[in-house]
Amino acid sequence: ADPDPLQDFCVADLKASASLNGFPCKPAEEVTSNDFFFDGLSKEGNTTNIFGWSVTAANVLSFPGLNTLGISMNRVDFAPGGLNPPHSHPRATETGVVIEGKLLIGFVTTSNVFHSKVLSAGQMFVVPRGLVHFQLNVGEEKALLFTAFNSHFPGSAVAPTTLFASTPPIPNQVLTKAFQVGEDTIKTIKSKFGS
Ligand code: GLV
Ligand code: MN
Incomplete structure (x- = not known):
């Protein structure tokens, strides 16, 4: 979904501040082959957390060679029972391939239709841009997934943390009304995310 670039490449100069549609290009004479390779997705992430999962991102910030090219990837590791919690990417459609294990993968349309399937190694899915x-x-074992995005910086709005762990917090009055529960329930959920 990113706009088309007007040059072969524009390796990000991360020391400069991001401007409209990306980072400025680092000077051509400083570009090396290393700018176009990245080994940050080779290692398993740490899944010791409340969700039992880990996302490692190869986006413009970790892999500056992607700047302006409209593409990026993630590695997602799952402990047994692990969950990549409901989230959406405001700037990209996502596709992915399961490498190892068995994952229930699903998204919900803006008409509240839920599409889902259990996938195992080699099987792919697509999540249309912006959908949760x-x-x-x-599965019984850990699982491994690689995902790809049509943006160098897809962004991620993670439903539980967006709603219950923002800074400053969303007033309880909003959340009790939105979810039709009492304030104690909202406080309990907020406490799980340390807020
Ligand atoms: C999976 O949903 C991912 O965003 O990598
Ligand atoms: Mn995603």
Whole structure:
């Protein structure tokens, strides 16, 4: 979904501040082959957390060679039972391929239709841009997923943390009304995210 670039490449100068549609290009004479390779997705992420999952991003910030090219990837590791919680990417459609394990993968349309399937190694999915989606490890073993995006910086709005762990917090009055529960329930949920 990113706009088309007007040059072969524009390796990001991360020391400069991001401006409209990306970072400025680092000077051509400083560009090397290393700018076009990245090994940050080779290592398993740490899944010791409340969701039992880990996302490692190869986006413009970690892999500056992607700047302006309209593409990026993630590595997602899952402990048994691990969940990549419901989230959406405001700037990209997502596709992915399961490398290892068994994942329940689903998204919800803006008409509230839920599409889902259990996938195993080699199988792919697509999540249309901006729609809320998740992956749950339903296998006995750990699982591994690689995802790809048509943006160098897809962004991620993670439903539980967006709603219950923002800074400053969303007033309880909003959340009790939105979810039709009492304030104690909202406080309990907020406490799980340390806020
Ligand atoms: C999976 O949903 C991901 O965003 O990598
Ligand atoms: Mn996603």
